[in-house]
Amino acid sequence: MDEPAVEHSDSLSRDSGHFEPIKSGVISLFGRSNAGKSTLLNSIIGQKLSIVSDKPQTTRTRILGVKNYQTGQIVFVDTPGVHKPSHRLNVRMVETAFSAIRNIDLLALVVDASRNKELEDQEVLRKLETVDVPVFLILNKVDLIKKPSLLPIIDRYRKSYDFSEYVPVSAINGLNIDLLEKLFLKHLPEGDPLYPEDYLTDQPERIFVAEFVREQVIRRTHAELPFSTAVIVDKFEESKDDSPMRLYCSILVEKKSQKPIVLGKGGSMIRRIGQGAREEIERFFETRVYLDLHVKVQSEWRENEQLLDELGLSQHKS
Ligand SMILES: Nc1nc2c(ncn2[C@@H]2O[C@H](COP(=O)(O)OP(=O)(O)OP(=O)(O)O)[C@@H](O)[C@H]2O)c(=O)[nH]1
Ligand SMILES: [Mg+2]
Structure with a gap:
C-alpha cells in the first residue's frame, strides 16, 4: 500500500486547503473469465494478491485487497470469472462470483475491450439488473486496440445497461488506473474505513x-x-x-x-x-x-x- 494512510477524527479530510469527505466501501471486480480482473486488482493494490494467467478460470475464490487513500479506504474484491460450469468446482466458482455482487457499494464490470464480443457478456449483463449500487463498465486491454474502435464498443454496452461510468484502462500497463481510482472514490458513500490501515487481505x-x-x-x-x-x-x-x-x-x-x-x-x-x-x-x-x-x-x-x-x-x- 503506497498511499498515505487515512487519518481523521471526523468524517472529513484536509487535502490541499479544502475539506473532502472520507469515502469507504466494497467494490467487486466482476466479469467473464480472462477479462483481466486479477491483473487489475494487482495493479491497483501495487502487489500481486491474485494469480494471473492467459488461460481462463484462473481465479477460483473471492480475493480481497484493501487500499487506503488520503480521502478514504476501498475494499476490492476479485472474483472468479463467469463461465459455463462443467464440474462441481466450476459451479462453486460461478456461485462465488454471483454472491460477490451482493452487499457491496459499487460493482465494476470488467470486459476485455480487445475481444469486442459483448454478446459473450450477456449472462453478466443480465446479472446487473439485480444490482442496486453504481455499476462501472471497465473496458480493459485498450493497449491492444486502436482508439477509434472504442466509442462504438462503449455505445453498444450503453444500450444494454446504463452504467455510472465508462472507463477504458490497461491493467497491464497502468493506463487510466489513477483516474479509475478517483472515480471509484467519487461514487462511494461517505463512511469510516472498514479495516485497520495496515490490513491488506483476509487470505491466509x-x-x-x-x-x-x-x-x-x-x-x-x-x-x-x-x-x-x-x-x-x-x-x-x-x-x-x-x-x-x-x-x-x-x-x-x-x-x-x-x-x-x-x-x-x-x-x-x-x-x-x-x-x-x-x-x-x-x-x-x-x-x-x-x-x-x-x-x-x-x-x-x-x-x-x-x-x-x-x-x-x-x-x-x-
Ligand atoms: N494486453 C493486455 N493484457 C492484459 C491486460 N490485463 C490483463 N491482461 C492479460 O489477460 C490475461 C487474463 O488476465 P487475468 O487477470 O488472469 O484475468 P481474469 O479476469 O482475472 O481471469 P479469471 O481469473 O480466469 O476470471 C492474462 O494473460 C493477462 O496478462 C491488459 O490491460 N492488456
Ligand atoms: Mg482472475
Missing part, C-alpha cells in the same frame, strides 16, 4: 503459497491440465533466525497420465514450476524459501465436495 498465508504454485502449473501446462490441477500446502514452517521458510506442497492432478507431464523429462518441468513459484513466494514474504513439491493423482477431485471444502473453495450461494 498458506493460500498464497498454494496459489503461487498453481499459477506456475497453469502457465506452464496446456489442454486440460491448467483446469484440473489443485495445490495443497501439506506443511508450512515459518523461517526462524537465519533458516529459510520451509514449504511442502502437493500438486493434485486428476489422471495418472498427467503426472509425468507435470514432472517433465528428468523432473525438468517440476523444477521450473518450483523455481518460478519460489521466486514469487520469496517476493511476497520477503524471505528465503525452501519449496518441496510432490505430484499426486486424485481422480475426479473437481467433483469431490469434501476436498473442495478443504481446498478453501467455499460454497457461496447468491
Whole structure:
C-alpha cells in the first residue's frame, strides 16, 4: 500500500486547503473469465494478491485487497470469472462470483475491450439488473486496440445497461488506473474505513503459497491440465533466525497420465514450476524459501465436495 494512510477524527479530510469527505466501501471486480480482473486488482493494490494467467478460470475464490487513500479506504474484491460450469468446482466458482455482487457499494464490470464480443457478456449483463449500487463498465486491454474502435464498443454496452461510468484502462500497463481510482472514490458513500490501515487481505498465508504454485502449473501446462490441477500446502514452517521458510506442497492432478507431464523429462518441468513459484513466494514474504513439491493423482477431485471444502473453495450461494 503506497498511499498515505487515512487519518481523521471526523468524517472529513484536509487535502490541499479544502475539506473532502472520507469515502469507504466494497467494490467487486466482476466479469467473464480472462477479462483481466486479477491483473487489475494487482495493479491497483501495487502487489500481486491474485494469480494471473492467459488461460481462463484462473481465479477460483473471492480475493480481497484493501487500499487506503488520503480521502478514504476501498475494499476490492476479485472474483472468479463467469463461465459455463462443467464440474462441481466450476459451479462453486460461478456461485462465488454471483454472491460477490451482493452487499457491496459499487460493482465494476470488467470486459476485455480487445475481444469486442459483448454478446459473450450477456449472462453478466443480465446479472446487473439485480444490482442496486453504481455499476462501472471497465473496458480493459485498450493497449491492444486502436482508439477509434472504442466509442462504438462503449455505445453498444450503453444500450444494454446504463452504467455510472465508462472507463477504458490497461491493467497491464497502468493506463487510466489513477483516474479509475478517483472515480471509484467519487461514487462511494461517505463512511469510516472498514479495516485497520495496515490490513491488506483476509487470505491466509498458506493460500498464497498454494496459489503461487498453481499459477506456475497453469502457465506452464496446456489442454486440460491448467483446469484440473489443485495445490495443497501439506506443511508450512515459518523461517526462524537465519533458516529459510520451509514449504511442502502437493500438486493434485486428476489422471495418472498427467503426472509425468507435470514432472517433465528428468523432473525438468517440476523444477521450473518450483523455481518460478519460489521466486514469487520469496517476493511476497520477503524471505528465503525452501519449496518441496510432490505430484499426486486424485481422480475426479473437481467433483469431490469434501476436498473442495478443504481446498478453501467455499460454497457461496447468491
Ligand atoms: N494486453 C493486455 N493484457 C492484459 C491486460 N490485463 C490483463 N491482461 C492479460 O489477460 C490475461 C487474463 O488476465 P487475468 O487477470 O488472469 O484475468 P481474469 O479476469 O482475472 O481471469 P479469471 O481469473 O480466469 O476470471 C492474462 O494473460 C493477462 O496478462 C491488459 O490491460 N492488456
Ligand atoms: Mg482472475
